[in-house]
Structure formats: structure tokens, C-alpha cells
Amino acid sequence: MDNFIRLWQESGINQMEWGTFTMILVGLLLLFLAIRKGFEPLLLVPIGFGCIMANIPGAGLAMSAAQQAIDVGGAKVLADLAEVFGVAANTSADELLKLYKSASATELAAAHKVALDYGYANGMIYTFYQVAIGSGVAPLVIFMGVGAMTDFGPLLANPKTLFLGAAAQFGIFATIMGAVGLSASGLMDFSIADAAAIGIIGGADGPTAIYVSSILAPDLLGAIAVAAYSYMALVPLIQPPIMRALTSHSERIMKMEQLRPVSRREKIVFPIVLLVLVALLLPSAAPLLGMFCFGNLMRECGVVERLSDTAQNALINTTTIFLGLAVGSKLAASSFLDSKTLGILLLGVIAFAIGTAMGVLMAKFMNLFVRHKINPLIGSAGVSAVPMAARVSNKVGLEANPQNYLLMHAMGPNVAGVIGSAVAAGVMISMVSAM
Amino acid sequence: MDNFIRLWQESGINQMEWGTFTMILVGLLLLFLAIRKGFEPLLLVPIGFGCIMANIPGAGLAMSAAQQAIDVGGAKVLADLAEVFGVAANTSADELLKLYKSASATELAAAHKVALDYGYANGMIYTFYQVAIGSGVAPLVIFMGVGAMTDFGPLLANPKTLFLGAAAQFGIFATIMGAVGLSASGLMDFSIADAAAIGIIGGADGPTAIYVSSILAPDLLGAIAVAAYSYMALVPLIQPPIMRALTSHSERIMKMEQLRPVSRREKIVFPIVLLVLVALLLPSAAPLLGMFCFGNLMRECGVVERLSDTAQNALINTTTIFLGLAVGSKLAASSFLDSKTLGILLLGVIAFAIGTAMGVLMAKFMNLFVRHKINPLIGSAGVSAVPMAARVSNKVGLEANPQNYLLMHAMGPNVAGVIGSAVAAGVMISMVSAM
Amino acid sequence: MDNFIRLWQESGINQMEWGTFTMILVGLLLLFLAIRKGFEPLLLVPIGFGCIMANIPGAGLAMSAAQQAIDVGGAKVLADLAEVFGVAANTSADELLKLYKSASATELAAAHKVALDYGYANGMIYTFYQVAIGSGVAPLVIFMGVGAMTDFGPLLANPKTLFLGAAAQFGIFATIMGAVGLSASGLMDFSIADAAAIGIIGGADGPTAIYVSSILAPDLLGAIAVAAYSYMALVPLIQPPIMRALTSHSERIMKMEQLRPVSRREKIVFPIVLLVLVALLLPSAAPLLGMFCFGNLMRECGVVERLSDTAQNALINTTTIFLGLAVGSKLAASSFLDSKTLGILLLGVIAFAIGTAMGVLMAKFMNLFVRHKINPLIGSAGVSAVPMAARVSNKVGLEANPQNYLLMHAMGPNVAGVIGSAVAAGVMISMVSAM
Amino acid sequence: MSDTLIQQGTDLMLFGMGSVLVFLTLLVIATVFMSGALNRWFPEAEPPVERKGRSSSASASSAAQVDKKKLAIIKAAIEQHRARRR
């Protein structure tokens, strides 16, 4: 009988709290959006599933061994852990958890050993998080794969579209000001690192957002990743009204010159030029842009097809699976069900909107100077969200003029936006670390 | 001349002991069974090869750095290690090895550092074991791949076959009693954790068996994995006599109704329902069933084909290679050449036999109540051993009635058996940990 | 304004030193050789790119957390690190770096924790190096893949070609003497471990060279890997003059008997025989040859096609990417721009030349005894450099006699050379460790 | 000790097997309920066919009578194609 009581006590229903239950519903919602509505399914299916698994009460899949020891350990375990943190033996579990979260590396290692000795082990998804995101490797490997899938041809044919990709990054920085403002006005409580991590949602680039927030604001990573991927999926809803509001019909029907053919050599040399420029000017962006250029060079150089194929397939897929599950581990009730998440969701959509607007306005501004005019509709593609934003440019263009195919033209600012947000990420990580 | 003497002293022949030699023969036997007799070659080829490599005398491939230091280190090394364990400097190597095996996490870390300082390094297969099995990740990743290869259609068309999968798990629990009985009668010396790990052989599911024994009885892991995979390969020999003995000819020729078509939506929602049920009721089974459901959802949801493909191919194959080699590392003479192994082999076949019998009997029992009768031959498929057991049901059915194709019907209990043994595994891990 | 000054101070141009700049040029040169000249691109593209990334000033991608803390940390950080190493708090960064490089495992772990507490993290490529090469795993996994791609048929049809593979390894040992001589004469300063690692270049086998030098001389790994792969690419230039000089026209036009067909069983049993021989006689070669045989057995046994496919594709490609980048991390200015590198490049080409010559001479020597004469041109293939050296044999043969196809005959010594250098690697690691 | 061990084994058997049965019974109920609910309230408009990504298997069976010789030629072609790609 004792056994049944224990099994029941241990069962999910009994341990379920309101927050946990809500997070499981959030996970189901993410799965619904991904599967039924087609919201960036490659990431949101693993994230949604990881969210549910991380919130299974009593399973502790997203907890470290030490966290589990604190969570379910008896008085003796807690006393040993308290000794590690240098506090009284009867310190409460809640208090120990706080100490654990602010502990030094030495204390963490010691607490881990105590937990191991009592038979606790790191939860599965916690392990995935440490290996994939904590080490910083998974977003970089995905960026390498993205590089191996990216064709810089349209950008090389029309390099001035890089300016559109630059302008659209203003969404990132405006959002930082928004977050700082919310914080200054006392509505929310974001640090400058939090604000920078939230801003990167405006980069409209999943791996960049995960990379930056894993460094600057790991607690917000779950909400930021969900916001970034969700809004990327919503680009076809968010962008068109802004694009129409800022352009006249005559601008929208403008046809662009056909792109010149780009030679294979240009495509090979471009990632090297970009890497050298990064090396000379912006070392803080080197991990992201280095891996991106490396993937692209493997693609274009033509002599390592098998490496390029693996980077585009088995390797990026494997990494995506574990990255997604690991992101799910940051969707715990305690951090997600917070007013901050609302702020993140609100600021995220503003970031997308401002980025879109600035891209369009920059195109109009450039048209004051350049000879070969740019259809302002391709400016919105500068937010990245590859290839969705470019398709939106194309679609809105076709609405105005059924003969006006803008897709290839929009691919230029689209990939420029990836470079732009990686640059912004590097600058922010470097500046915030020094603040 | 000294050099030749040293090389000779170091060579395998000189260091070879009787046990090591026997284990190399065991490895060769496993390779023979796998390659020539087709015994589950995907696992037994790596396991057999890993067994030979782990037993190469003097190479220490399956040893940690500290074990090697203890094994071949001079007096100074041993004295330093003795200090770590808090014993006298002249403690013998054998004594230190015992202390090492029961050491705390802190002592292990310190011993590792001492060994590193003396230039010892973890053996290759030891590393594979730690990364693949010690972390618990490899069996889970394989389970994810198995989920991505599993079609729940036949089960959804006839959900009551889940009972067959449940009944067949009695093989697990009866075997636990057998192991406990052997222990109580003084013939063997199994702890309750050992008994549970041995029982799981009856689950007829490789990754589940490895996962459970890596947690409950790592020392028996090698023998348990070998027994599990060998008996899964022997299912066509073990099951038919039992099936024939427990059924009449008229039962065997019974035709079953054709399965109804199952909609895509049912297939998508089923893994989510299963996950939620696990979350609510059985958090201890969450890692295994969670990854299984995740793999299956990736397969069925239709929007992440590339992730599903990778999970079914590159990822599961890579994991299988390292898992197999790692299992081989637990086939060391000291633990395998023990009367316990005989017990495990004996209990394993009993587990399969009881599971088969209970599946068949449950089908006959259910026929007392249900309208659409079940051919009892598909009950035996409830042990899992996918897809071998289902094929055996089909074959025995065809013997009795050449028009009676039971394969699809048997796939239902077959995959139900996978769920059933994962549930049993979760319950056992949770109960034994608390004992 | 401060921000701009800081960004500028942090930027690459400002921090660039002469050596770093040179190394970036070296990386670009490697990329040029790989892409434009086809020098072993699968390895040299990642190595070249890794070289550039590792030398980006201020990014610290190839540095551990502690190295970065020493490099850029303030007085407080340095004082804390000094405490770890047990020196005065005002010890200079240069001094600390030296202490770090010779620190014990315990000190390293403590320094790492201090660095983490100050917010430093391991650089990306440093992480790749630790995981891929520091653990020893990547070269072994590549060796497994190479085994899975190797057809031992020609070798089995004519086993005496193994002697050619043995003779060509004299290049390795002669080079050791050369390195020792340079050192004894005071021109360079190589330890015996350095000499052995340099000698292995003569093995003409990339993963073996990386494996050996990661164990014996990690500081020289970059130069050794670059030399090994470059000279493998230069085999068509290095070998023919030597081959022509040592053979007469009548020898070169000699036709060899057609190879007998080799049965599938022989191919299956051969890797097992080789493994057993290694196990009995040469445990120190067990990691390399074990994984090689394992890959080959997976290929030949015919029952694990899917594992073999993964070993030959996704797995080896993934490993190659990270191995290459990781090798790049050892191309830092401080270690590469050293007279030792010149010595390594010089000794490397000598090693190839001597290996080639010894292979040819051994063939001529064997012809004094054997009935079925051997065309001495296939002797040069014994250096390995698979399959380039075999193709060179074929080409030089065709020059002398347009009907004389030696390719299949040369594949025998070619793969024998792989075995030979792995054996030499094992012997050297074992002997040097004991010296 | 051996008494306790047998006790523990019995506990494990009874409560373990019980849990398996209870859990799978609940799963049967949940599955039946799910299938009923989906087929009633969210029936698939089209008849339940294989999903898009695999629709080719349908055409495969419909074209199963592709004659063997043609198939051999195509296989050869595929192999050549692959060989060249490497």
C-alpha cells in the first residue's frame, strides 16, 4: 500500500502546480502552431516538445543534479549542500536554490559532486542544454549550416543592398531603448544585458538570438527564442501593412534591373573577404560570422562537396533537434510565466515592425542618390527572416504589378540582414560585457 | 636489448590472462553470431568488436586514467593515489582499485587529476562509455530514432492490443522474482537493483535494457545487453513452441477483421496523448517515453521530414556504433566470467518464455469478453522484439492457415510491448531507487 | 566617444601583431592551395579557415578561459590566478602564461574556475580542439571511416606487398634520426618526443600524424598536420623523380600477374585476424588499428550496411570539419612562426623521399627471391598517401609502357602502408612514453 | 536480508505489473477517446491517405506493374548517376 501511496505522491498529477500545467499548455500551443499553422516547424516542434518534457512535474529533466538534490533531497543532503555554500545546515531549500543560482564555479563543482554522491544525476534536457547551448556550439554549428545553404549571388550582383540589411537592424537597437525605457519607467525590470538580448529578436535570426541570449540573459532565452521564431513565422502578417503604408503605388510597381551574373570566383572570395574584414575590425563577431563564412566557403569552393552536404543535412539537423529540446528547457514556469515574457513578446513585434520600416525607408532614401533605383519593397527583406521576408517582398510586389518578380532582388538584403544582425550581436556582446 | 624485453613484457601475449583470453573468444563468438547467423548484427557487431578491444591486455582501452594509473603505476603514483583515498602510502594496487570503485565523486575527481599529472589518459572505449551510456544519452537517442521508425497505425486501429503488450511485460516481473529467488536460496548474489536490471531483459527491447542497467546495475550491463540482443535474435526459436502449446488449431486458424484505416491526425495526436499521460502519471518513464514520442511526432507531423530522416539514419547509426562499442567495454573478464552471467542468461530466456506465454494467454482471456476476437498468436508479439516477434506470429499463423496473414495485426501488440517495457522500466527505476 | 576608442582598441587592426598577420596570410595560402591547387581540400580548407579564425586578434577563439583571463584580465584577475599557481600576486601575465602551460591538472582546474567566475569562457576553436583532438577521438573516428572505405582485396590477393608497406615506413624512422641530429648539432631544439612526432609525417597518413602528435608534441601539431597533408598532396611531384632514378626502364615496363579473385570470407576475416594480432603483440597500436579494423569489418561483413554508410559519410565528414578547424587552432603565431617549423617542413619532405625510395628498393630486393616478380614502381605506394601514391605508381608505369596498368597492384602496398604507419605510431608512442 | 529481498521483489512485481496494467488501460481509454473525438469533430476532409511527403508510395503501388526490365535499366541509370556525383 505504501508503494501505491508513494507512486501517487510521485506522480505528475499530485505534484502538478498551476504554473507547470500552464507551461505544458504552452508547449502544446507551440506544437499546434508549428504543425497546424506551419510556424517555423523545424525549431518549434522540438522547442514545444522540450517545453512539455521540461515541465513534467517530478521528472526533473531540465534540472542539474544539484538542483534536483535541493528540490527533493532530505535534511542530510541539504545540510551537505549548505556546507558547500557556507551557510547554516538548516538553510531552507528555497534559500539554497538562490545560492546555487548565484554560486561561483568552485561552489557549483562542489555542489555537483555532493549531488552525485547522493545518487542524483543531471536531467536529460539539462545535459542537452549544457552541451548544445551552454558551450555555445549549437547555434554556431547551425550558423555554419545556414552559411552552407546561403547563396550570396544576388547580394554580390547588387552589393548596395547591404545598406538595406544594415538599416533594418535599427529594429534591434530601437527595441533596446524600448526595453530600457520600460525598465526606467518601473514597469519591468530589465538589466542592460536583458535589453540587449531582447533587442536581438529584431535581428529576425534564430541562431543569432539564441547565441546572444545564452551569453547575456540565459534566463530569458526561452521566451526570446519563442518570440524570435514565432515572429519570423508571422512575417507575412506583420510586414505587408507597414510596407504598404510607407510606399506609394508607383514605388511598389517599380521594376528593377535584372541582376548581373556573378562569377564562381566572386562567390568563393566573398566569404574570405568578409572573414578578413571581421578579423580586422570586429573580433567580437568572429564566432558567428566566422562559422557562417566557413559554411559558405565550403559550399562555394566546390572541392569539399561532401563536407558541405553534411553541414547542410545530417549535422544541422542533428544540432537542430538538440538545440530545440534544449531551448525548451528554458521554458520553465518560474521564468516564463512572468510579466517579463509579456514585455518580450510586445517588444519583439515592435522590433520586427521598426526593422521593416527602416529597411523600406532606407531604400527610399538610397533612391535619392543611386542611378539604378531600388524598389522599396525589398527593403523590408533586410530584417533577414530568410527566406520568408524575401517572399513577402515578392508577394506584395506582385499584388501591385503582376509582372514584377522581386524575389531574387530581395534575396540580397535578406542575406545582408543575416550579416547585419550577426555584426550587431558581436558589437552588443562586446559592449555589454564591458558595461 | 632492454627495449625488446620491455616490448615483450608489454605485449599482449605476455600479459594475457586466462580470463582475458576467454573474453576475446567471447567477442569472436558474438561477431560470428552476428555476421554468420544474423543475430541482431547492428548491435552485436559493435558489441563483439568492443568486447575484443576492451580485453586487449595492456591497452587499457576500457579503463579510466585513474584505473590505468592504479593498474600499471609505480610506487610513487600509488602513494599519491593512496593519499587521495586517505589510506597508507603503501596500500596495494588491488586495495586501491576497490577503494576507487566505491569512491565518492570528490575522490574520483581528485584521483583523475593525479592520473592526468602522471601522464595517464582515459582509454578510448572508456570515453565512449562515459559519453554514450554514462550520460544516459545514447539509449535515449536510439529510442528517439526507434520512435521515428515506428508506425502506430495498427495499434491505433485496434487499441485493445495494448493489453497484450501489457501482459507480456509479466516476463519482466516474473524474472525479478526468479533472480530474487536465486539470491535468497544462496545460489547467486543479486541485489534488488540487479534483479530489476535482469528482469528488463524480458522487455525484449535493447535500448531500454541498456538504459535501465546503466542506472541500476552497470557492472551487469555487458551481460544483460548481450542476453537481451541474443534472445531477441532467438525469438523465432524460443516463441513458436510456446505459442503452439498454448493454442488450439482452431484458435491458430482464426482470421481477424481487417484493420480500419487510421487518419493522419490520429497518428499525430497519439504521441502527444501518450506524452501527456506519462507527464501526469509516470514521470519516471519520461526520459524513455518522451524521446520515443518525440521521434514519433517528428515522423508523423509531416512538417519536419528532414529532422525525422536524420533521426532515423545518421543520428541513430552514429549512436549505435558508439553505444555498441561502449557496451563492449562492460564485457571485461572480471565481471562477465562470473556465475552471475550464467544466471542472467538463464533468467533471460525464462523471461522471454513467460512474456510470450502471458501475451498468448491474455489474448485468450480477452476473447472471453470482446466482440471482435483476437487470434491468440498475436499475443506473443507483445514482448516487443520489433519486428521479429510480429513476424513470428505471422509465420506460425501461416503454418496453421496459409491464407491467414497476421503481420499487421501483430504490429499492434508489438509496438505496445515497447511502450509497456518502457513503462515498466520507469516504474522499476523509481521504486528501486527508493528501496 | 569612449566607446569608439574602446571599440578601436579592441578591433583587430589595433591589436594585430606582425606574427598574427603572417599567420592569417598562411591561412589564406592554405585555402589557396586547397581550393585552387587541389591540395587535400577536405582537410586543408578547414585547417586554413581554422588558422585564420584562431589568429583573429582579440577574439581568443583558440584560447581557454584561463588563457583569456591571463591575456586580457585586470590586476585582480591576475592576482587570483597567481594565487592558484602559488606565486606572488603581482606576477606578470607572461609569467602566469608560462606557469599555466606547465601546470598540473589540479591547478588547471582551479584556474579554469577562477576564469569562469570572472566571466571568461573557452574559445570556440579551443573547445573543438579539446573535444575532437584532446580526447583523441576525432582521429580515431576518421580512421574508422577510412577503414570503412578501404578495400583490402588487392592486399589479400598478394599479401607479400605488405613488405613494401613495411619498408616504406623507414622514412619515419630515418626522419627521427634527422630530427635528433639537428637537435644534437644545436641547430634546432627537438626533444625525442618532438622527433618521433615529426617522423610520423613520413607515414603519409593524416589522422595517424594528428593522433601521434596530439599525444607526443601538441605544440607542433599544427605544423606537422600541415606538412603531412601538404606533402601528401605533393606526392605526384615528390615521388616520380625518385622512382625513375631507382628503377631501370626494363623494371618499369614489367607487367604483373593479374590479381586472383578474393572471396568475401577472406575480406571479412582479415580485419579480425589483424585485430587479434594487434591484441596479442602490439597493444599500443590498438586504438588506431582497432578502429581501422572495426570500420573495415563493418564494410565487409555485409550485415551492417547502414552503420558502414554512416561511418563513411555523415560521421567522417562531421569529424573532418571539426578536426580541421581544431588543427587550425594549433597554427598560432607563437608556435608556428618558429625555426622548428622550417625544420619540420624540411624533415617532412625528406621523410617522404626516403619512404618512397625504401619502398622501391624493397620491391627490387624481394624480386631476388620471389617467383611472381613485383614491378618496383608499386613499392613507392607503400608510403600510403592513399590513393594518391597508388595513382602515381600507375602513372609512372603507364609512361614506360602504355599497356601497363599498375593501379590495382599498387593498392596492396598502399593500404599496407596505412597499417605499417599505424604500427609504427603505436611502437613510438609506447617507447617514447617510457623514455 | 534474504527475507527482505524477497519482500522487495514481491513489491516490485505486484506494484510494477500493476502500474503497467493501469497505465496501459488508461492509454487504451485515452486512445479510444482521442480517435472518437478526432473522427467525430475533426474528420479529415479527404479519405485518410498517406501524407504528402510519402504520396509517392501510392503511385508506386499503382505502377507496380512497371516491367522488370525497365526497372533494371532505371536502377542502372540511378547507379551511374550516383557514381558520377561522387
Add this chain to the structure above:
Amino acid sequence: MSDTLIQQGTDLMLFGMGSVLVFLTLLVIATVFMSGALNRWFPEAEPPVERKGRSSSASASSAAQVDKKKLAIIKAAIEQHRARRR
């Protein structure tokens, strides 16, 4: 504190956006220069076609008019071929 935070945010915005613009401007210059240099001094002899490894896509489009029935048969054959290989 909140004053400082706004100050920090402003700094981040101004210098961050500035860096992005400056960097991408330099990239435009470098790209234009690179393309000019390559096309002038190292023009590709052949017209810029797709590289070898993908040339098959060219033949794909040229043969796009392969009739649908033939395609169905071939697809079926491929599926059979694959299914057998498993």
C-alpha cells in the same frame, strides 16, 4: 540606476547602430572592389555557369518537359528500388 540604464541603452544604440553601418559600408566597398578586381584581372574563361557538382540541375530544367506519366513510372521505380534496398 535608471538614469545610468538609459545612458547605457543610448550608448548601445548609437555605437551599435553606428558600427553596423560602418561595417556594412566597408563591406560594400570591399565587395565592389573585389568584384571589380576579379572580373578585371582574373576573369573566368567560361561564362559563369553553375559548378560541376550541380550541373545536373541544368539538364533537369532543359528536360523539364519530360511527360508526367513517364515521371510517375520512374518515381515508382525509384521507390521500389529504395524499398528493396532497405
Add this chain to the structure above:
Amino acid sequence: MSDTLIQQGTDLMLFGMGSVLVFLTLLVIATVFMSGALNRWFPEAEPPVERKGRSSSASASSAAQVDKKKLAIIKAAIEQHRARRR
């Protein structure tokens, strides 16, 4: 020291090269013995053909005369098929 170093190098050369020669000689012996034993006591019934998993290559060569145009069409079809699957 330099004396010792040369001594060490000489040792390494002599014993290293010796080991390589001895090991490979034993391998020659073992291989010859193995091949003899297998071909004598366990001859393969069938002539040594390629193994099953790759038998398709046999049909590939036998059908090597598939005309080029047909191959181009098939390749195009395969590409279309793949493109659609994505």
C-alpha cells in the same frame, strides 16, 4: 643530453623499424594461412561475387549501354522528384 638524445633516436629507429618489420611479417604469414584455410575448408559455393548490398552495381555495368539520352531524362526526373520532395 645530446648524446642521450641520439641514443634514444637510435633505439627508436632500430626497435621501431624492427617491430614494424616483424609485425608485418607475422601479418603476411597469418594472412597467407587464413586465405589458405578459408579457401580450403570453407570455400564459397558461389564464385566470389560482390556482396548482396551492392549487387546493383553489377546490373549497372551490364546495363552500361543505356543510351545517354534516356539517362539524361531519368536524371532530370530524379532531380524533379527530389526537388518536389523538399
